[in-house]
Structure formats: structure tokens, C-alpha cells
Amino acid sequence: MPKIYLIDVTNRDGVQTAKLGLSKLEKTMINLYLNEMGVFQSEFGFPTTRHETNYLQANLELAEMGVLKPIRLEGWIRAIVEDVELSFKRVPGIRHLNLSISTSDQMINGKFHGKKTRDSIIGEMTDAVDAARKHGAESIGVNAEDASRTNIDFLVKFGLAAKAHGAMRLRYCDTLGYDNPFSIYESCKKLAENTSMPIEIHCHGDLGMAVANSIAGAKGALDGGQDSYINTTVNGIGERAGNADLIAVILALTKSKQFAEKYPLGNKIDLCRSWEIAKFTSYAFDVPIPINQPGVGANAFAHSSGIHADGVLKDPENYELYSYEDLGRGEPVKVETGREIITGQYSGISGFSHVMGQMDVKFKSREEANEVLELVRYANVESHKPLVEDELVFIAKYPQIAKKLLTMTPLE
Numbered sequence: 001m002p003k004i005y006l007i008d009v010t011n012r013d014g015v016q017t018a019k020l021g022l023s024k025l026e027k028t029m030i031n032l033y034l035n036e037m038g039v040f041q042s043e044f045g046f047p048t049t050r051h052e053t054n055y056l057q058a059n060l061e062l063a064e065m066g067v068l069k070p071i072r073l074e075g076w077i078r079a080i081v082e083d084v085e086l087s088f089k090r091v092p093g094i095r096h097l098n099l100s101i102s103t104s105d106q107m108i109n110g111k112f113h114g115k116k117t118r119d120s121i122i123g124e125m126t127d128a129v130d131a132a133r134k135h136g137a138e139s140i141g142v143n144a145e146d147a148s149r150t151n152i153d154f155l156v157k158f159g160l161a162a163k164a165h166g167a168m169r170l171r172y173c174d175t176l177g178y179d180n181p182f183s184i185y186e187s188c189k190k191l192a193e194n195t196s197m198p199i200e201i202h203c204h205g206d207l208g209m210a211v212a213n214s215i216a217g218a219k220g221a222l223d224g225g226q227d228s229y230i231n232t233t234v235n236g237i238g239e240r241a242g243n244a245d246l247i248a249v250i251l252a253l254t255k256s257k258q259f260a261e262k263y264p265l266g267n268k269i270d271l272c273r274s275w276e277i278a279k280f281t282s283y284a285f286d287v288p289i290p291i292n293q294p295g296v297g298a299n300a301f302a303h304s305s306g307i308h309a310d311g312v313l314k315d316p317e318n319y320e321l322y323s324y325e326d327l328g329r330g331e332p333v334k335v336e337t338g339r340e341i342i343t344g345q346y347s348g349i350s351g352f353s354h355v356m357g358q359m360d361v362k363f364k365s366r367e368e369a370n371e372v373l374e375l376v377r378y379a380n381v382e383s384h385k386p387l388v389e390d391e392l393v394f395i396a397k398y399p400q401i402a403k404k405l406l407t408m409t410p411l412e
């Protein structure tokens with residue numbers, strides 16, 4: 001029985017969002033939270049981009065140490081041989097790749113201006129797949145950018161060519177959020193039936209349907225006899241109107257009317273990590289969670305009208321589809337209203353020791369404490385805001401990894 005898996009792309013598509021960004025430590029924290037949740041794969045960055053190199057290598061080291069496990073860490077590049085070669089040069093340990101190329105006639109004419117044809121696109125993509133395999137890639141997905149505006153028979157041809165060269169999955173990108181649940185269902189079913197490849201679903205919210213399209217596309221792939229891999233981002237952060245929100249997708253897959261009975265998740269997801277990852281990501285991007293966000297919005301479990309309040313007090317199921325405990329909510333949040341000691345880029349050892357002591361972090365020596373403080377200062381230089389407890393604990397626990405994350409050497 002085919003199943004549905006999650007690939008979170010916050011650290012690739014999310015960080016491409018205009019006006020937003022994440023520090024390398026923040027990206028690492030998101031990978032850790034995704035791993036703890038049980039998300040199958042994180043598209044963790046750009047192996048051809050110089051300033052990502054140390055971050056990607058450090059995260060692969062965390063995977064090797066068993067800290068980032070079992071999550072699969074996969075890099076995103078263009079489907080050209082040059083990008084594949086550069087990826088393995090900069091990040092030799094990378095084992096999972098998604099190779100992306102535009103497939104629609106709109107892009108062939110409007111972006112490539114006749115420099116590429118449908119045939120040359122297939123040729124470039126299969127050359128890139130060959131090169132990735134030669135370098136020892138264990139899993140390769142191919143991304144059809146603008147798939148929703150691509151001729152479906154050409155997409156089948158594209159998928160079959162990728163498969164013949166050893167790609168494992170075909171990513172159907174609704175790059176402009178053009179699909180609706182009915183159209184994406186048909187497309188993904190046809191692709192699954194005719195390519196016999198697992199189908200990745202990548203949706204955007206330009207028409208407000210990213211989550212609905214994601215589960216409809218997954219249904220199409222499963223009805224076509226194949227597994228499906230839904231692309232999400234935390235809090236739906238993504239280009240323009242954003243991507244399919246991770247938490248909303250999980251809720252839709254597991255709580256919507258009779259869906260999970262026939263279309264189950266392939267691995268266990270710990271939904272009660274939702275609150276933690278949503279709050280952290282909101283803080284890291286400095287984008288508030290909308291009050292009406294499914295599951296994690298401030299109003300997701302708030303009731304004020306007489307009939308609803310009375311009903312929910314009698315039995316929460318009267319007016320709540322799922323419980324706040326399911327999302328990991330309900331713990332009181334401590335807000336300091338008096339004196340605060342904060343660790344920043346100009347902090348000294350006394351304040352730092354006080355902050356770490358409150359979290360029960362102990363250092364072997366003053367030298368060790370000073371080293372960790374230095375790393376924390378650098379992390380603050382990059383993030384421009386106080387580090388959260390989990391970040392401070394991470395740096396204290398893995399100082400060598402933190403050092404690597406914070407190291408950038410431009411124009412060497």
C-alpha cells in the first residue's frame with residue numbers, strides 16, 4: 001500500500017523568500033526540530049553556494065554523529081552537470097540531491113528564449129543525474145519546475161527519462177500556485193500511473209490552495225499506485241504567498257474527514273512538536289504566526305461566543321477538531337517582567353555564566369565557558385537577536401559544530 005512522506009523545504013525554499021533569511025545556526029535548529037518530529041527529509045540547503053558549505057558539512061557531521069538521525073538531508077541544485085560537480089567538490093559527503101529544471105513551454109520561451117528545447121531539457125537533466133550517480137549520490141529526485149503549466153505527456157517523458165538514468169522520484173512543482181485540488185489530483189495520478197515513480201508534490205499558495213492541493217496531489221499519486229512526498233515549509237514561509245504549511249499539512253492528512261484511512265503517512269510524526277517548531281521558526285524569521293493559523297495560531301483554541309464557549313466547556317469535541325495537547329500546547333510561557341540578563345555579541349563571562357546556570361548547563365573550566373561564550377557572541381552577530389535556550393544548549397553541547405556553522409571565509 002503506497003504511503004505519504006514529508007519533505008520539508010524551509011531551509012531551501014523558505015530562505016529564498018524575499019525580505020527574510022535565517023542564520024546557519026537557525027537552519028540547523030530547524031533540521032533538529034524536523035528530525036525530532038519525524039519528518040522524512042529536510043531539503044537543507046544549496047551545496048553550490050559558498051556560504052552554505054560549512055553549514056551543510058556541519059549538519060552532515062551531526063547526521064554521522066547520530067544527532068540528526070534518521071532524517072535525510074538533501075541538497076537542492078540546478079539539473080546541470082556543472083552544479084553536480086560543484087556540489088560534490090564543496091560538500092563531498094552529500095548523498096541526497098534534488099535536481100531542478102524548468103519544463104513548461106512558458107519557461108522555454110519566456111525564460112530560456114529558445115536556448116533550450118524540450119529535448120535539450122531532458123538531455124541536461126539526464127546528464128546531471130548520470131553525474132550525480134557517478135559521484136555516489138544515494139538518492140536523486142528530479143524537479144520539474146512549473147510542472148503545473150507543463151504539457152502532461154512531456155512530463156511523463158521527462159519522468160521516464162529521469163528514471164531510466166537512476167532518479168528515484170519526480171517532483172511536481174506547482175511553482176506559481178496555479179493548480180486546484182481537482183487539476184493536481186489528475187496530473188499526479190497520471191504521472192504516477194505512467195512513470196511508476198514516487199511523486200513529490202510542491203505547492204504554493206498564490207490562490208490560497210497550497211495545503212488542499214498538496215493532499216489532493218498526494219491522493220492522486222497514491223491512487224496511481226505510487227508513494228507521495230509532500231513538500232512543506234514551517235509556518236508556510238515561502239516565496240510570494242508561501243508554501244504548504246508543515247503543521248497544516250499534517251493536520252489535513254491525519255485529521256480531515258476519512259483521509260488517513262486510505263492515505264496514511266509512511267512514518268510516525270510527532271505532532272506534539274508542532275508548537276515548538278512553529279514558535280522557533282517564527283522567532284528565527286521574525287515573522288509572527290497569524291492569529292488564525294491552523295493548530296498553532298493564537299486563536300486556534302480560543303472561544304468567546306456564548307454558544308461555543310458553553311459547548312467546548314461541556315465537551316471540547318463539540319467545537320474543536322483536535323486538542324491543543326496534540327500540538328504540544330498548554331504549557332505556561334514564562335515572560336520575564338523584571339531584571340533580564342541577556343547574552344549578546346558584547347556579553348561578558350559573568351552574565352553568560354548566570355544565563356547558562358539558569359539552564360543547568362555546567363562547564364568543566366572557565367576556559368571552556370569562555371570558548372562557548374565566544375561562539376555565542378558570534379552566533380548573535382549573525383542572528384541579531386538573543387539566542388533561545390535550545391540554541392545556547394546546542395552550542396555548549398557541540399562547540400566544534402557550532403564553530404563550523406559560524407565560520408565564513410568569503411573570497412578566499
Ligand SMILES: [Zn+2]
Nearest residue numbers: 013175202204
Ligand atoms: Zn517553491
